[in-house]
Structure formats: structure tokens, C-alpha cells
Amino acid sequence: MLPQDGQLSTTAAISGFAYPVKGPLPEDKLQDWELGGVALNDPSQGLMVKVWHLQATKRAGSDDVDVIVSAPGVAPTLLFTAPGITEVALAFDQNMNPFVAYHQGDDAKIYWYDPTIPGMTHTTLPSGIRTMRCTMDERRSAFVADSDIVLSYIRAGNLCVRYQRDRYQTEYVLRAGVGANCQLVSMARNRGNRLQWRLRNYELTNDPGALISSVPFLGEIVENVCLRASMPRERVDVSDIFGTPVRGLTIGNAYAASGTLQSLSSVFFFDPNSAGGKVHFVPRGGDAKATILESDMIDNGEPVEDGDSRRGDPIAIPRVLHLNYYDVAGGLNTDKQRSERPEGTRAEGEQSLQTPVLLSADEAATVVARTHGLMVEQQKGELNFSLPDNWLRLTESDPVFVQTGTKMVRAIITRVETNDGEQRYTAIRDRQSLYTTQVQGIPAAPVTRPPSSVAGPTIIEFLDIPI
Numbered sequence: 001m002l003p004q005d006g007q008l009s010t011t012a013a014i015s016g017f018a019y020p021v022k023g024p025l026p027e028d029k030l031q032d033w034e035l036g037g038v039a040l041n042d043p044s045q046g047l048m049v050k051v052w053h054l055q056a057t058k059r060a061g062s063d064d065v066d067v068i069v070s071a072p073g074v075a076p077t078l079l080f081t082a083p084g085i086t087e088v089a090l091a092f093d094q095n096m097n098p099f100v101a102y103h104q105g106d107d108a109k110i111y112w113y114d115p116t117i118p119g120m121t122h123t124t125l126p127s128g129i130r131t132m133r134c135t136m137d138e139r140r141s142a143f144v145a146d147s148d149i150v151l152s153y154i155r156a157g158n159l160c161v162r163y164q165r166d167r168y169q170t171e172y173v174l175r176a177g178v179g180a181n182c183q184l185v186s187m188a189r190n191r192g193n194r195l196q197w198r199l200r201n202y203e204l205t206n207d208p209g210a211l212i213s214s215v216p217f218l219g220e221i222v223e224n225v226c227l228r229a230s231m232p233r234e235r236v237d238v239s240d241i242f243g244t245p246v247r248g249l250t251i252g253n254a255y256a257a258s259g260t261l262q263s264l265s266s267v268f269f270f271d272p273n274s275a276g277g278k279v280h281f282v283p284r285g286g287d288a289k290a291t292i293l294e295s296d297m298i299d300n301g302e303p304v305e306d307g308d309s310r311r312g313d314p315i316a317i318p319r320v321l322h323l324n325y326y327d328v329a330g331g332l333n334t335d336k337q338r339s340e341r342p343e344g345t346r347a348e349g350e351q352s353l354q355t356p357v358l359l360s361a362d363e364a365a366t367v368v369a370r371t372h373g374l375m376v377e378q379q380k381g382e383l384n385f386s387l388p389d390n391w392l393r394l395t396e397s398d399p400v401f402v403q404t405g406t407k408m409v410r411a412i413i414t415r416v417e418t419n420d421g422e423q424r425y426t427a428i429r430d431r432q433s434l435y436t437t438q439v440q441g442i443p444a445a446p447v448t449r450p451p452s453s454v455a456g457p458t459i460i461e462f463l464d465i466p467i
């Protein structure tokens with residue numbers, strides 16, 4: 001429950017969301033998602049059972065809009081119909097009664113259960129309210145008695161909230177001066193059990209708690225790319241990579257979505273995997289998901305290393321690896337950072353990589369050092385092994401320890417082939433410490449602007465002289 005006087009935390013605790021939330025795309029205005037119970041008006045199994053979807057659909061040949069709610073295993077239910085609806089948001093109260101905040105022309109309204117009636121009713125809020133969002137601030141059963149539906153919006157250039165405990169009659173200002181053009185994109189409880197706001201066009205310059213980041217997050221960009229590639233939002237999970245800031249990314253109209261994701265992955269080191277009907281984007285460097293011994297493998301199968309015949313040649317790894325990138329302090333010209341293998345190795349030659357991601361000098365130096373280290377690890381060869389069905393939980397991108405003779409090797413699963421009674425796994429070598437490596441880069445050269453071609457300011461003077 002938020003404090004009575006509506007205070008934000010002193011320091012932001014940014015995290016991903018456990019279920020789909022509204023985004024900045026135009027189609028998001030007429031839909032929303034919210035975690036709720038097993039059925040409408042049924043809180044018997046708690047308020048964390050199903051993800052519900054709200055959709056506002058305009059009727060053909062009419063200005064009327066149907067507001068419909070649905071969930072897995074629950075047939076679509078028409079909540080109400082009203083003309084001219086342009087935006088909707090969804091929440092549920094403690095008894096699984098729906099709460100809908102919606103914009104109808106210039107009017108901001110809520111559809112909610114009023115216990116004094118008792119029954120569902122529509123209430124018009126004061127004028128000037130924009131981008132309403134709503135959610136239950138606490139769904140865990142032990143804290144439901146202290147929970148509230150929180151209604152948030154932008155009004156008069158301020159970020160404001162209203163609470164269920166006040167019957168939505170009192171307005172509290174959470175953050176003043178966010179700007180007349182500021183938009184509230186989403187508000188939901190994140191994986192850190194904090195209520196989190198996402199804003200656009202934020203104009204407040206004095207923000208001592210670092211409560212607002214003007215730089216977009218990696219999870220937002222990856223999710224946006226997936227949505228533009230027509231992946232349903234319910235099938236995309238970016239919660240594990242959400243809080244990583246991305247300074248900028250250069251792409252073109254002909255740039256494939258997969259190419260964009262690969263460019264981001266090569267810098268921020270994450271992998272996609274498929275589990276539970278979703279595509280999850282998982283950062284590398286996590287703890288191993290399992291330890292696989294030779295006794296666990298089918299047919300006493302020892303992992304087939306790319307050793308004698310297919311092991312990579314260490315000499316093929318370049319001694320010097322360069323990364324060409326756009327530096328945040330270097331203007332439009334590319335800069336370069338390098339990683340060099342220690343003296344004494346037989347490796348020779350140099351290799352250059354490039355990335356469309358905007359980086360600082362330290363970030364670029366760290367990326368090229370990590371990439372160089374991964375090249376060294378992966379040239380040691382693949383691991384191939386088979387496991388029985390009781391290992392079905394393992395999937396692509398999972399880090400594991402694998403026994404190879406007398407050694408335990410850390411690896412990342414890159415491929416899974418499922419057959420009757422067994423799974424065939426392919427994995428590449430990995431080193432966990434690489435992903436915590438930090439390197440100081442060479443600062444970008446200062447930008448020298450060309451001399452101005454403008455001779456001086458143009459001045460109009462009226463002269464009373466002969467022609």
C-alpha cells in the first residue's frame with residue numbers, strides 16, 4: 001500500500017514486469033493486461049492466478065465501443081459499451097470486480113464497483129486528466145487487507161494518483177512539474193514488488209533520487225522489436241533484461257528484427273529461450289541450472305568434445321580485437337576500442353568488429369574484452385551429449401556444468417533436439433567471470449566543429465539615401 005500522502009521511494013528500484021503491461025505503441029491505448037483471480041467476482045484462489053486482457057473494440061458502422069475482458073480458460077465478457085472511447089486501462093479489486101479507467105472524448109471516467117450502491121457504476125473525474133493507468137498495489141494474500149487500487153494519470157503537468165480507500169475522490173500529487181507534454185505509459189508492480197511508473201517526455205530536470213531515467217531500457221527496446229515483428233506481447237518476456245540502459249541504436253528500414261536483436265545481444269550478452277509458451281530473453285553470466293555427470297547421460301555417453309578433429313585452432317583467435325562503435329562523446333564519427341591477448345600466445349593478426357549500439361568508451365572497451373574472452377573459450381570446442389526425459393527442463397541459453405572425463409566444464413546450451421525418450425544437447429564453453437569484467441577505455445577524441453560559414457547576423461536597415 002502506498003503511503004497516505006502519496007510519496008515515491010527515495011531511490012528507484014527498477015525491475016522488469018511479471019506480466020504484460022501497456023507500452024507506447026498506438027494499439028496499446030485500446031488494450032491492457034492485469035494479473036487477477038481465476039474468474040470474475042471470484043477471489044477464492046487469490047489475485048495472482050491468471051493474466052487478464054482488456055480490449056476495446058469499435059463496432060462497425062458505429063461510434064460505439066465494446067469493452068471486453070478475457071483470460072485463459074475464460075470466455076470474453078462484455079463489461080459495457082460506450083461511444084467515443086479512445087483509451088482504456090484495467091485493474092481488479094479485492095473481490096475480483098473489474099475496474100476500468102477510460103477516456104471518452106475529453107472526459108476521464110472510471111467503471112467500478114461502488115459498495116454504497118451496491119453495484120457497478122460509471123464516475124466522471126475532473127477535467128484535464130490524461131493517460132490514466134490503474135493497478136492493484138498489493139496482490140499477495142497476506143497483504144490484501146491493506147491493498148488498494150491505485151489510479152494514476154497526468155494532470156496540469158503533474159503525476160497524480162487517486163486511491164480506492166478514498167473512493168477515488170481525493171487527488172494526490174506524486175511528482176510535480178513532470179511537464180505538460182509528459183505521458184504515463186504504464187504503471188504496474190514489478191518483479192521487485194515495487195509499484196513502477198514508466199513516463200515519456202519527462203521534463204523535470206531536478207530529480208535527486210534518480211527516479212527517472214531518460215535513457216530507454218534494453219527490455220523496452222527488445223520488446224518493441226518483437227512486437228514490430230508481430231509477436232504477441234503475451235509471448236515475450238523481457239523482465240530479466242529490463243533494467244539495463246541503452247544509450248542509442250542505429251537501425252535502418254531494411255534491418256531485420258533478428259539482426260537488431262543479434263546486435264543488442266553481442267553487446268549486452270543475452271540469449272533467447274523458449275519455455276512455458278513464451279520467448280524469454282535471459283542475460284548471460286547466471287548461475288548454472290544443473291550439473292550433468294557422465295552417469296546421467298544415455299548409453300554412458302561421454303560428451304563429444306570438438307577436440308582432436310574439430311577443436312578450434314587457438315592461433316585462429318586474433319591477438320588484437322578491435323570494436324568500431326559510435327561514442328556518446330565522439331559525435332557522428334566512429335571510435336575504436338581494442339583488446340589484446342597477453343604476450344607469449346602464438347596468436348597473430350588483428351580483427352575488427354562493429355556495432356550499431358551507442359556506447360561510452362568504458363562500455364565499448366568492456367564489450368570488446370568480454371567478446372575476446374568468449375572467442376578464446378568457444379574455440380575449445382562444443383560439447384554434445386544426450387539425456388533422458390527427466391532433464392526436459394533444460395533449454396537453450398541455460399548455463400550448466402558438464403563432466404568431461406575428470407573435469408567439470410561450464411557451458412551454455414545452444415541447441416536441443418528432442419527425440420523419443422531422449423534429448424540431444426549441444427553446448428559451447430563459457431566462463432562466468434567474463435560477464436563481470438570491467439575495462440577502462442580510451443576516451444573519445446574531442447569533437448572539433450568546422451568553422452561556421454555564416455558571415456554574421458543579417459540586419460535590416462532602412463536608409464533614406466539617393467538610389
